Amino acid sequence: MGAHTGDVEPMPGYLDLISRASSVMTTAWRDCSQCGLDLSRRTLLDNAYITWTEIALFFFCAFLWTQIRRGLTERLFKPLARWCSLLPKDAAKMPESAWKLVFYTMSWCYSTYLLFFTSYSFFHDPPSVFYNWKSGMSVPIDIAIAYLIQGSFYGHSIYATVYMDAWRKDSAVMVVHHIITLALICFSYAFRYHNVGILVLFLHDINDIQLEFTKLNIYLKSRGGGYYLLNDVVSNMGSVSFSITWFWFRLYWFPLKVLYATCVSSLQSVPNIPFYFFFNALLLALLLMNIYWFLFIVLFVVKVLKMKEVNDVREYEEEEGGKSAAGLLKNPQAATNNGKNEEEDDDDAGHHQRGDEKHVQNGITKEKHL
Numbered sequence: 132m133g134a135h136t137g138d139v140e141p142m143p144g145y146l147d148l149i150s151r152a153s154s155v156m157t158t159a160w161r162d163c164s165q166c167g168l169d170l171s172r173r174t175l176l177d178n179a180y181i182t183w184t185e186i187a188l189f190f191f192c193a194f195l196w197t198q199i200r201r202g203l204t205e206r207l208f209k210p211l212a213r214w215c216s217l218l219p220k221d222a223a224k225m226p227e228s229a230w231k232l233v234f235y236t237m238s239w240c241y242s243t244y245l246l247f248f249t250s251y252s253f254f255h256d257p258p259s260v261f262y263n264w265k266s267g268m269s270v271p272i273d274i275a276i277a278y279l280i281q282g283s284f285y286g287h288s289i290y291a292t293v294y295m296d297a298w299r300k301d302s303a304v305m306v307v308h309h310i311i312t313l314a315l316i317c318f319s320y321a322f323r324y325h326n327v328g329i330l331v332l333f334l335h336d337i338n339d340i341q342l343e344f345t346k347l348n349i350y351l352k353s354r355g356g357g358y359y360l361l362n363d364v365v366s367n368m369g370s371v372s373f374s375i376t377w378f379w380f381r382l383y384w385f386p387l388k389v390l391y392a393t394c395v396s397s398l399q400s401v402p403n404i405p406f407y408f409f410f411n412a413l414l415l416a417l418l419l420m421n422i423y424w425f426l427f428i429v430l431f432v433v434k435v436l437k438m439k440e441v442n443d444v445r446e447y448e449e450e451e452g453g454k455s456a457a458g459l460l461k462n463p464q465a466a467t468n469n470g471k472n473e474e475e476d477d478d479d480a481g482h483h484q485r486g487d488e489k490h491v492q493n494g495i496t497k498e499k500h501l
Contacts, residue, residue, distance in 0.1 A: 140258055140396075142387050142388060142391075143387055143391050148386060148390065151391075152390065152391065152395055156408075159407060166408075171406075171409075174405045179318075179321040179322060180266075180321055181317065181321045188279060189282055189283050190286070191283075192286075193284075193286030193290070194287075196234075196283060196287035197290060200230050200287070200291065201295075204230065208225060208226035208229045209226055211229075212225045215351060215354050216355035217350055217351070218354070221350035221353075221354075222350075223297075224346075225350050228343045228346045228350070229343075231339065231343045232343035234284060235336050238284070238336055239333065241277055241280070242332050242333040243333060245274065245329055245333075246330070249273070251329075254330060257389065259326075260326035260330065261392065261397045261400035261404070262400055264323065264404070266323065267323065268323050281316055281332060282313060282316045282320070285309050285313040285316065286313060289309045289310060315413065318406075318410075322405055322410075324410065327389060327392060331385075331389055331414075334384055335385075337380060338380065338381070341372055341376060342373060345365075345366050348365045348366040349362075349366045370432065371432060374428050374429070381425070382418075382425060385421065390411075390414055393410065
């Protein structure tokens with residue numbers, strides 16, 4: 132177990148991250164003479180800890196999320212959509228966005244509470260996530276609750292994608308994504324990497340809040356046969372804010388806080404930390420996905436500024452073949468000018484989630500929970 136002085140190490144720059152992480156990982160790879168499937172199997176058996184009680188709680192809470200969503204949808208979200216006189220295609224999508232907004236707001240507020248209103252120093256001192264790490268160590272109850280909330284939600288999401296949400300052309304991919312995300316949550320909990328997991332969740336959940344909030348304002352700007360400027364302005368502001376926080380949380384804080392801690396600081400605190408390459412490979416892949424989707428988000432913002440209006444970020448322009456994030460946007464005025472053909476496209480959009488915009492949302496959801 133590596134010792135630590137208690138002094139907070141300053142956050143590195145990008146160049147320092149790249150140079151030190153590559154040096155440490157290269158050295159660790161050269162020193163791992165026994166790396167292979169046999170060592171991985173023995174490491175898994177020796178260091179993974181999940182009890183039957185925790186498994187039972189997971190299934191119970193996944194069932195509970197499903198029932199809560201059904202209750203809120205029937206008793207709150209659908210009546211609210213009718214009361215607001217939303218367009219039929221928007222009323223059909225509004226409950227799903229409202230449910231996700233409620234959940235992600237709750238989960239992000241809880242992770243914010245853990246990081247900033249308790250004694251945990253993980254955000255201000257990321258290397259501390261590995262201080263005093265031990266195989267099979269007990270998980271603090273407040274962090275265990277956060278993991279139970281997130282893990283059971285993705286268990287529910289697997290069921291919801293198949294049986295509750297409208298089936299879309301990428302729904303099968305979403306099911307696979309939810310399974311992989313759930314596996315990552317379970318593995319990080321079993322190996323007692325729960326401290327860094329809380330930090331990862333905090334840095335990713337905020338974008339989902341902004342995404343769903345923006346979508347709801349898009350639905351609300353055209354309702355009851357009228358146009359509401361306030362919701363239109365808020366949706367445009369939401370899209371810009373979404374882009375800024377994506378960069379700040381996922382491309383600045385995530386690599387310089389999380390990746391530096393997992394690639395460099397982890398070996399300083401725990402020289403033989405289990406599954407070092409496995410978890411870091413997943414986190415590096417997550418960073419690459421964040422960068423990839425950020426390029427589409429930039430195109431999205433450019434088109435917002437050009438058209439000065441943003442529509443539902445899950446609507447797609449079929450004619451563009453879903454080849455760029457510009458498909459995130461649609462100009463309602465152009466839709467009106469195009470008349471009947473465009474109206475038919477809008478009706479069809481109520482049944483099919485299209486193009487890159489869905490890919491952007493998938494990327495948003497994927498990265499969050501690795």
